[in-house]
Amino acid sequence: PRPDPTLHTTKTGGVIFVQDNRISIWSVGDxxxxxxxxxxxxxxxxxxxxxxxxxxxxxxxxxxxxxVVASSTGTVTVFHHHQNNQxxxxxxxxxxxxxxxDQDTSCGGAACTGVICNNPEIVTVGxxxxxxxxxxxxxxxxxxxxxxxxxxxxAVTFLRTTEILTVNxxxxxxxxxxxxxxxxxxxxxxxxGDRVPLHCVDRHPNQxxxxxxxxxxGMLSVWDIRQGTxxxxxxxxxxxxxxxxxxxxxxxxxxxxxSEDGSLWHWDTSTDVAEKPSFLHQGGRSTTYFSHNTINQSxxxxxxxxxxxxxxxxxxxxxxxxxxxxxxxxxxxxxLVYGTDAEAIYVNRQLFA
Amino acid sequence: xxxxxxxGSSICTGDGGPSPSRVFVVRKDQDIYIQxxxxxxxxxxxxxxxxxxxxxxxxxxxxxxxxxQVSKNYRSVIRACMEDMHQAxxxxxxxxxxxxEISKLVCKSAGPLLLRxxxxxxxxxxxxxxxxxEVLSSENPSKHELFWNxxxxxxxxxxxxxxxxxxxxxxxxxxxxxxxxKTLDDLMKKMPVPSLxxxxxxxxxxxxxxxxxxxxxxxxxxxxxxxxxxxxxICKILLGDEDAILEKKELLATWYQFLVTRLLYSHPTVKPxxxxxxxxxxxxxxxxxESSPEPLDTILMAAFEFEMHQVIKECSIALSNxxxxxxxxxxxxxxxxxxxxxxxxxxxxxxxxLLEYASxxxxxxxxxxxxxxxxxxxxxxxxxxxxxxxxxxxxxxEQKALKVLRICEQRxxxxxxxxxxKIMAMKALRNNRLGSALSWSIRAKDAAFATLISDRFLKDxxxxxxxxxxxxxxxxxxxxxxxxxxxxxxxxREFHRLYGEKRFSEAxxxxxxxxxxxxxxxxxxxxxxxxxxxxxxxxxVIFSAEQTxxxxxxxxxxxxGKSDKQKFQDDDVETMKVEMLRLAxxxxxxxxxxxxxxxxxx
Numbered sequence: 001p002r003p004d005p006t007l008h009t010t011k012t013g014g015v016i017f018v019q020d021n022r023i024s025i026w027s028v029g030d031x032x033x034x035x036x037x038x039x040x041x042x043x044x045x046x047x048x049x050x051x052x053x054x055x056x057x058x059x060x061x062x063x064x065x066x067x068v069v070a071s072s073t074g075t076v077t078v079f080h081h082h083q084n085n086q087x088x089x090x091x092x093x094x095x096x097x098x099x100x101x102d103q104d105t106s107c108g109g110a111a112c113t114g115v116i117c118n119n120p121e122i123v124t125v126g127x128x129x130x131x132x133x134x135x136x137x138x139x140x141x142x143x144x145x146x147x148x149x150x151x152x153x154x155a156v157t158f159l160r161t162t163e164i165l166t167v168n169x170x171x172x173x174x175x176x177x178x179x180x181x182x183x184x185x186x187x188x189x190x191x192x193g194d195r196v197p198l199h200c201v202d203r204h205p206n207q208x209x210x211x212x213x214x215x216x217x218g219m220l221s222v223w224d225i226r227q228g229t230x231x232x233x234x235x236x237x238x239x240x241x242x243x244x245x246x247x248x249x250x251x252x253x254x255x256x257x258x259s260e261d262g263s264l265w266h267w268d269t270s271t272d273v274a275e276k277p278s279f280l281h282q283g284g285r286s287t288t289y290f291s292h293n294t295i296n297q298s299x300x301x302x303x304x305x306x307x308x309x310x311x312x313x314x315x316x317x318x319x320x321x322x323x324x325x326x327x328x329x330x331x332x333x334x335x336l337v338y339g340t341d342a343e344a345i346y347v348n349r350q351l352f353a
Numbered sequence: 354x355x356x357x358x359x360x361g362s363s364i365c366t367g368d369g370g371p372s373p374s375r376v377f378v379v380r381k382d383q384d385i386y387i388q389x390x391x392x393x394x395x396x397x398x399x400x401x402x403x404x405x406x407x408x409x410x411x412x413x414x415x416x417x418x419x420x421x422q423v424s425k426n427y428r429s430v431i432r433a434c435m436e437d438m439h440q441a442x443x444x445x446x447x448x449x450x451x452x453x454e455i456s457k458l459v460c461k462s463a464g465p466l467l468l469r470x471x472x473x474x475x476x477x478x479x480x481x482x483x484x485x486x487e488v489l490s491s492e493n494p495s496k497h498e499l500f501w502n503x504x505x506x507x508x509x510x511x512x513x514x515x516x517x518x519x520x521x522x523x524x525x526x527x528x529x530x531x532x533x534x535k536t537l538d539d540l541m542k543k544m545p546v547p548s549l550x551x552x553x554x555x556x557x558x559x560x561x562x563x564x565x566x567x568x569x570x571x572x573x574x575x576x577x578x579x580x581x582x583x584x585x586x587i588c589k590i591l592l593g594d595e596d597a598i599l600e601k602k603e604l605l606a607t608w609y610q611f612l613v614t615r616l617l618y619s620h621p622t623v624k625p626x627x628x629x630x631x632x633x634x635x636x637x638x639x640x641x642x643e644s645s646p647e648p649l650d651t652i653l654m655a656a657f658e659f660e661m662h663q664v665i666k667e668c669s670i671a672l673s674n675x676x677x678x679x680x681x682x683x684x685x686x687x688x689x690x691x692x693x694x695x696x697x698x699x700x701x702x703x704x705x706x707l708l709e710y711a712s713x714x715x716x717x718x719x720x721x722x723x724x725x726x727x728x729x730x731x732x733x734x735x736x737x738x739x740x741x742x743x744x745x746x747x748x749x750x751e752q753k754a755l756k757v758l759r760i761c762e763q764r765x766x767x768x769x770x771x772x773x774x775k776i777m778a779m780k781a782l783r784n785n786r787l788g789s790a791l792s793w794s795i796r797a798k799d800a801a802f803a804t805l806i807s808d809r810f811l812k813d814x815x816x817x818x819x820x821x822x823x824x825x826x827x828x829x830x831x832x833x834x835x836x837x838x839x840x841x842x843x844x845x846r847e848f849h850r851l852y853g854e855k856r857f858s859e860a861x862x863x864x865x866x867x868x869x870x871x872x873x874x875x876x877x878x879x880x881x882x883x884x885x886x887x888x889x890x891x892x893x894v895i896f897s898a899e900q901t902x903x904x905x906x907x908x909x910x911x912x913x914g915k916s917d918k919q920k921f922q923d924d925d926v927e928t929m930k931v932e933m934l935r936l937a938x939x940x941x942x943x944x945x946x947x948x949x950x951x952x953x954x955x
Contacts, residue, residue: 055750072750100784110784111750127751129786150822151788152751169751169792170825190828197792216755216796240759260759323402324722325756341722341756343395 023056023069023088024049025081028335028347044347050079050088055111058155062117062136066091070112074098076124078136094134094141098126101146114155116164123164125153131166133178145183148176154199159208159225167213171195173223189229191221200245205252210303214242218259220267222303232304237315238263243327250333251352253302258329262322264338268314269302318348390676391720393434397680398723400426404687405730420688427680428454466625467547470613471511495523501583506604508587509614513541536577537584540569540591547621555622562621566592593619595638608639609653625659632657661685665702675710679727682706704731708738715742725760736764744769748777751789758796771797778802782809788825791832791839800836807838811845815880820846841872848884861888861895868907878911882934889937894944901942908934 026044054073062068067079078092098112110128117123121142122134129149133142151169159165162179163186171194174185191198197216204210211223213231218238221231238259248254253270302313319326324341331337336348404423454473488494488503497503500523507516517538524534545561569592572578578585589597598605598614605611612635616623623631632654636646646654648671655663668678686703707727714724724742728735743761748754754777761769774797781789787806794802813821820826826846833843844867851860864885867873873881885904888895896904912931 057750057752100786109749111752113752127786127789128784129788149788150786150825151792152786168788170788170828171830172824172828174824185824188824188828190830193831195792195795195828195830195832241755260756321399321403323399323726341719342399343391343719 021052021055022049023052023059023067023079025086025088026345028337028349044345048081048086048088050090052077057111057113058115060115060117062122063119066136068115068117068122070115070124070126072109072111074110074112074126074128076112076115076122076132076134078122092136092139094132097124097132097134097141098128098130100128113153114166116156116158118158118161123156123158125156125166127152129153129168131156131164131176143178145176148183148185149174152197154197155201157201157203159203159211165201165203165211167198167201169197171198171215173198173201173211173213173225175225187225187229189223189225189231191215192230192234199241199243202245202247204247204303205249207252212245212247212255212303214245214257214259216241218242218261220245220255220257224304237265240325243325244329246329246331248331255303256329256331256336258326258338260325262319262324262326262340264318264326264329266316266318268316269312389434389437392437393430394676394714394720394723396430396433397427397676398726400430401680401683401730402726404684420684423687424684427684466623466628467613467616467621470616474510474610474613475512493526494519495526502604504583505587505590505601508541508590509598509601509604509610511546511614511617513544517541530581533578533581533584536572537587540565540572540588543568544591545621559622590614591618599638602639605639608636608650609657611635611639612657629658662702665706669706675706675713679706679710704733704735707731708734712738712742715746718747721746722756722760729764739764740766740769744772748773751777771799773797774799775802778806782806787822791825795832795835798835803836804838807836807842810842811838811877820849837872838874841867841874841877844872852888857888857891857893857895861885861900864888865896865900865903869903875911875914878907879930882908882911883930886934886937889941894941894948896941896945898942898945898949901938901945905938905942908938 025047027047028044052069052071054071054075056069057072058070060068062078065081065083067081069077069079071077074096076094076097077090080089080091081087082089098110100110110126110130112124112126114125115122120136122136124132124134125148129147129151131145131148131153133144135142149166149168149172153166153168156164156166159175162177164176164178166174166176166185168174171191173189175187177186180186196219198213198221199216200214202212204212209224209226211225213221213223214237215221218236218240220235220237220242222233222235224232237257238261240260242257242259245255245257248256251270253268255267255269256264257267258264318336326338326340329336329338331351334349334351336351337345339345400423407419484499485503485506488497488499491497494500494503500519504516504519507513507519520534520538524531524538527534543565545558545565547558569588573585573588573592578588586597586600590601593615595615598611598618602611605614609632612632615635616631620627620631636650636654640646648667652664652667652671655661655667665678665682668681669675672678682703683706708731711724711727711731714727715721721742725739728739728742731738743757743766746753746757748757754773758770758773761767761773774793778790778793778797778799781787781793782805787809790806791803793799794806810820810822810826823846826842827850829839829843833840844863848860848863848867851857851863864881868878868881882904885896908931
C-alpha cells in the first residue's frame with residue numbers, strides 16, 4: 001500500500017507514522033504496560049493527525065515539536081505538533097522543492113525521496129537528482145545543487161555537521177561538502193561489480209568513518225570512508241530491496257534492516273556472550289552465526305572487520321510470519337517500531353529484554 | 354430495472370421495454386474506499402494467505418481444528434470491523450457474522466446440532482441484550498415492568514439457569530406462590546438437554562425427554578399454574594406449544610430464533626439433515642404471510658438447507674462487495690464442502706469469486722498489493738488477470754514502480770518487467786535524467802534502450818564538446834557491457850581521460866582499437882579520427898607505423914564508403930578535415946618510418 005508507514009521515533013517516545021496520506025502522531029504509552037513476552041499490552045493511541053498531499057516518502061523530527069516531511073509531489077513541509085492541545089499544523093512549506101527542470105517537456109513530477117535534519121538545517125534529495133539545503137526559518141532555500149546527480153538520489157544523511165552522504169540509483173555513495181561552493185561531490189564511492197541502486201544509508205553513531213548502505217538486491221554494504229572507494233564488506237541479506245538501514249543510536253553494535261521481502265533483520269556484532277541481549281521472542285525465525293567468536297573487539301569497529309573467522313555476527317529475523325514489505329523502521333532505546341504494506345504498525349518495547 | 358454488479362460498477366438501466374436510448378450510470382464501488390473496511394481487507398488477506406499456505410501441512414482432525422480456527426479468525430476481523438463502523442452501517446456485517454457462523458455450524462459434524470444452534474442464537478442474535486441489562490441492573494428486578502419479558506427471553510433461548518435465578522428473586526418476593534415457583538423451577542432444572550460428550554445414547558435422551566414432557570403436561574392440565582398467566586405461558590413454551598411461543602414474537606425478533614426455540618422444546622435431538630423441514634415451516638409460521646423474506650432470510654434458509662451454492666449466490670446478490678462471498682467460498686472449498694462444478698467460462702466458483710474480489714482491489718491506489726496474493730492462488734486465470742492488471746497500476750513514484758517490478762520479477766513476468774522499465778526509462782529520458790534512465794535499462798537488461806541512452810550522451814557530446822554526467826559515465830562498471838553503444842561510450846570517455854592524464858600512447862592504442870574492433874559506430878569515426886589529430890601533431894611520435902597504416906585505412910574506408918553524390922554535398926569543412934587528416938597521417942608516417950628505421954644508440 002501507499003508507500004506505507006515511514007516512521008520516526010522522538011526522544012519522548014511518541015511515534016509518528018502515516019496512514020492514508022495523513023500524518024498521525026500516536027502515543028505508545030509508558031513502560032509499565034508490558035506483557036510477559038515484551039509485547040506492548042495496550043494499543044497505541046492516536047493523538048492527532050493532519051492531511052498530507054501526496055505520499056509520504058520520508059520524514060524526520062527537526063526538534064521536539066517540529067517534523068519535516070518529504071512528499072511524492074516534490075514538496076517539503078514542516079509540521080508543528082502542538083503538545084498542549086494535541087494538534088498538528090503545517091508550519092512551513094517548500095513547494096516544488098523537487099521537480100524536473102524543464103517544465104515544458106517534463107513528464108510527471110519528481111518525488112522528494114529523502115530528508116535529514118540537523119536543527120536548524122534541513123537537507124532534502126529527490127528523483128530530480130537535486131540537493132536542497134533549507135533552514136527552518138527561511139522561506140527560500142539556502143542552497144540548491146541542481147543536477148547533483150544524473151540519477152535518482154534515494155537517501156541522504158549527515159556525515160559531519162557540514163558534510164552529507166547521498167546514495168543514488170547507480171550504486172554510488174557520494175560525500176558532499178556543503179561549505180564548498182562548487183557543485184561537485186568531494187568524494188565518490190561505488191559498489192564493485194554491478195551498479196545496483198542503493199536505497200538507504202546510515203552512519204555509525206560514534207565512528208564517523210563507518211557507513212552502512214542497503215541496495216536493491218537486498219545486500220548490506222559496509223564502507224570505511226577513510227580509505228578506498230569500495231565497500232569493506234558485502235553481506236548477503238534480504239531477497240529484495242532493502243528499504244532502510246539503521247544503526248542503533250545508543251548501542252551501535254546493533255544494526256537493523258528492513259526489506260520489500262517482508263523481513264526485518266537484527267544484526268548483532270556485540271561480543272560478550274554473557275551480556276548478549278536475548279530478545280528473541282518466539283525463538284526468532286532464522287538465526288545465522290557466521291563463526292565462533294574469539295576475543296578482541298576493542299576499538300576497531302566490529303563492522304569493519306572483514307575476517308569472518310574473527311567475527312561473530314548474529315542475525316535474526318524479527319518477523320515470524322512475513323507477508324508484505326516492511327517499508328520503514330526506527331529504533332530508540334529498547335523500542336523498535338516498524339510498518340508494513342499490510343497497513344499495520346508494530347511496536348516492540350522490549351528489544352533487549 | 355436495476356442491475357448491480359458487486360465489487361465493480363453499478364449499472365442502472367432505463368425502465369421498461371425496447372427503448373432506443375438508454376442511460377447508463379456507472380459508479381465505482383464505494384466500499385473499497387471506506388476507511389474502516391481497509392482494516393478488514395488487510396487482516397482478512399493475512400488469514401487468507403495463512404490458509405492457502407497451510408494446505409499441505411496437516412490432515413484429518415488437526416486439519417479440521419485448523420479450519421475452525423481460520424473461521425474464528427475471520428469472524429473476529431468481521432467483528433472488529435463492525436465495532437469500528439457506526440451501528441447503522443454495520444448491519445451488513447452483523448448479518449455477515451450470522452451467515453458465517455451458520456455456514457460453519459452446519460458444516461461441522463461434531464456435537465449435537467441443537468447445542469450449537471443455541472450458542473449461535475445467544476451470541477449473534479442479541480437485540481434483547483439492552484433490555485436484559487436494564488432489568489438485571491435495576492434495584493428490584495422482580496418489580497421491573499419488563500421482568501417477565503426477560504424471563505421469557507431466557508426461556509426462549511434455553512438459558513435455564515439464568516431464568517431460574519430470576520424466578521428465585523420473584524419467589525422470595527411472593528411467599529404465597531412459593532409452591533408454584535418451586536414446581537416450575539424443578540421442571541426447568543430437570544429438563545433434559547443433549548450433552549456434549551457421549552454419556553447417553555439418543556434413545557436414552559429421547560426417553561428421558563418424553564417423561565419430562567409428560568410431567569410438564571400433567572402440571573399444566575392440573576392447573577398448577579392457573580393463577581399466574583406468566584408462569585402458565587412459560588410452561589406452555591416448555592411443552593413446545595407453537596402458539597405460546599408465537600405470542601412472544603417481539604422477544605424472538607426473527608424467524609430463525611423461533612426455529613431454534615421450536616426445536617429446543619419439540620425436537621431437541623434434531624439432526625442437521627432434518628433442519629430444512631423445520632426451517633421452512635418456521636419461517637412461514639413466523640412471518641405469517643405479513644412480510645416477505647428479506648435477503649438475509651433467504652440466505653439463512655439456504656444455509657439451513659445445506660445449499661451452499663445457494664448461500665453463495667444469494668450473498669452475492671445481497672451484499673455490496675465480493676469480500677464476504679469470496680472468503681466464505683474459499684473456506685468452504687478448503688473444507689471440501691463445495692462440489693466444484695465448472696462455471697460456464699471455465700473457472701470454478703471459488704476462483705471466479707476470488708478473481709472478482711481481487712480485481713476490485715486493484716482499483717485502489719494501495720490495496721492492489723493484496724490483490725496480487727489473491728490472484729496467485731487462482732490456478733487457472735490468476736496469472737492472466739495479474740498480468741493485465743499490474744501493467745495498469747499508475748506509477749507516480751519510483752518506489753511504487755520498484756514494488757511493482759519486484760512482484761513481476763518474482764513471478765517471471767518478463768514482458769511486464771520490460772514494459773514497466775521502458776516506461777520508467779522513457780520518462781527519465783524525457784526529464785533528462787540520463788542516469789535514472791540507464792538504471793532502469795540495466796534492471797530490465799534492455800540493450801536497445803541502453804543504446805538509445807548512449808546515443809543521447811554522444812549527441813550531447815558532439816553538440817557541446819564535453820560530456821555531461823561524468824559521474825555516471827566514469828563509473829559504468831560491468832553494466833557497460835549491456836550494449837555495444839554503451840561500451841563505446843565508456844571506452845570513449847576513457848580515451849578522453851587518458852588523454853587528459855597525458856598517457857598518450859595508451860590513449861592512442863585505445864582510440865585505434867575503438868575503430869578496428871568496430872566498437873565505434875561508423876557515424877562516429879570521423880569524430881574519432883579528428884580526435885586523433887592532436888595526437889598526430891604531438892612533438893613526440895605516438896602512433897607507430899603499423900598504427901598509422903591502420904588509421905589511414907580507416908580514413909579510406911570512411912571516404913570510400915561515401916557515394917559521389919555525398920562527396921559533392923560535403924561542405925568545405927568536411928573536405929578540409931579529410932585533407933588535414935591525410936596530411937597529418939602522411940607526416941606522421943614519415944616521422945615514424947625514420948624513427949623506427951634509426952638504430953638506437955648510434
